[in-house]
Amino acid sequence: MTPKREAATTAPAPTDGTRGTAAPPLLDATDVRTAFHTPRGAVRAVDGVSLTLSEGETLGIVGESGSGKSVLGRTLMGLITDGPGTTVSGTVRIGGKDVHALTPAGRRALWGTEVAMVFQDPMTSLNPVKKTGTHLSESLRLHLGLGRADARDRAVDLLRQVGIPEPARRAGQYPHELSGGMRQRVVIAMALACGPRLLIADEPTTALDVTVQKQILDLLRSLAEELRMATILISHDLATVAGRTDRVAVMYAGRLVEYADTAAVFDRPRHPYSSALIASIPRLDLPPHTLLPAIEGRPPNLLHPPAGCRFAPRCDTATDRCTTESPGLTAYAGERDAGGLVACHHPLGAAEEAAV
């Protein structure tokens, strides 16, 4: 978007999705743990997650409600930090800077310009008494030091870029005068305003109509490609992640259970949880009134998570080892390309692959 950014992104250029190049990754999170201290004990919402993301790469984080997706997103960004009531450990580096070691002012300088977030509910993530144009121009003036008129022009450009018709008129309107889809476009424009290199979209389509969902997801994808921006797409909906991300991290009870290329996960899931999730997607070719395969039981209480594998109580293939020894996230051997990781003692083999 800006000349500076073009130069920065063209240099390493890992375009084919392979990792392990000499350039440091844009996002490098190691053993991130976030715990909230409640009167009943510590809730470990994120429990040892490691992720890397290169320039221009797209990562999907999926998992059911309460699996720690949003907390992970906010911890990666530094919105949740170590403090009274919260413990954050591990390191998160964005563009080489340790987010959690920065001063609050240092973090604020990072937000908007390096990393930005698209929030879930466009009804509440816009200030009801501020015009849409003001939402955009304020951060432009804050971070880029633009003048009043320049910021307004840039705000109108941004609104046009996210596909809002009549951007000049819309910039003068209040959020309640816009539809839900329009508002989410404004929220996206806000996140894009200062040209971040990493965009974290936290369930950006949950509050929207199905037809609008597709538009917003396509918009996010095309903008990410156009601006060569790395994107983390957090969702509980596998379908939103399926065709739109390079890699997928499946989360369960605060941990990553599978972390691999999107096609590989959907094609041949290795973790029983991923497999069960994919199996529970409704399919058009099934006869009407077919019961969807559901996962029995409920997610564990994060106050007292089970020992061993957290999915073991709900897992069909669980053995005694699963209930005592916690599986690490390890690469699986086999015919698949390198880079796929799974946390399971008994990853699904060829027989299950054929069944799915």
Added chain:
Amino acid sequence: MSDLAPRTRTAFPPPLLIGAALAVVGLVLLVFGATTPQLVTPAKAAVALLGLGLLLAGASRLGKVWAGPGFDVVFWFGAAWLLLLGLAILCAPWLPLAEDRDVASTVAEPVFATPTFTGGHPLGTNAFGLDLLARSLYGARSSLLISLSAVALGTVVGGAIGMVAGYFQKSVDRVVGIATNSLLAVPPLILLIALATVLQPHLRNVAFSLALLTIPGMVRLARATTMAYANREFVVAARAMGAGRTRILLRELLPNVLLPVLSLAVVMISVLVVAEASLSFLGLGIQPPEPTWGNMIAEGEGRVFEEHPHIVLVPGAFLFLTVFAFNVVGEKARGRWDSRSVKL
């Protein structure tokens, strides 16, 4: 198809005519009741009140024809009264008013002259021959100046404290909460009397004491509103865009808190006009001969009110109309702003 067409009701006589007729009859009755010296006082009042009622009904009909069914005649009367009073106060030195405070120059003037609505003393004179219209207008100057500045001070200070308490919470909020509650625990009139014994009774000090009364309410409202908005996602969104605490307070929360706080402020003006009048009535506010509505009403003490009711009724009417007008306008403003924030 004809069912869908709006039914045109050909009313006879048309509402415009009824409205105009009612208004004219009302106005005539009002003027007749007020200016006819032959009638006894209760009869005058009855005729004038009847006229006022008819005038309001007529004006309401006229307004509805002119501005649609949403026309609120009481609001417009309130607004018109405030405008008229404001203009009269500003222009008081240039208006042809009789003497309002110099007792030496009114030796030749009639004492306790009753209101005639005409001539040199339209609203009558007091025990010293001072003109009641002039005194009411100059009294309005100090009454309104005191209450407006007290409300402004209370709103700014109370609003700021409340927002800070609501945003930072924890220990700041606890300290503010204790201070607010202890201020609320003292009966307001006792507090005012206590302050009046310590402070010189001039304009600035009275305004300061009254501002102290408005602060707890403002703190509570601003604190509650700030808390409600501080948990909304747009505050997190602003933070995620790199906004600091000051920016969030001023740019994100202040515009949201401003609307309810200003609505309360308008209503508070009328409360303080009454409070100032009470203070002056007790002799703790502005001192005579400097007129205020409160010390003018205080002149009716003893047997004066029984023999010359207009001494109390004239400033009382000014007080009543002004407080009423501020309330009506304030309510309207709050209704308008509240409905907007509810819609969002």
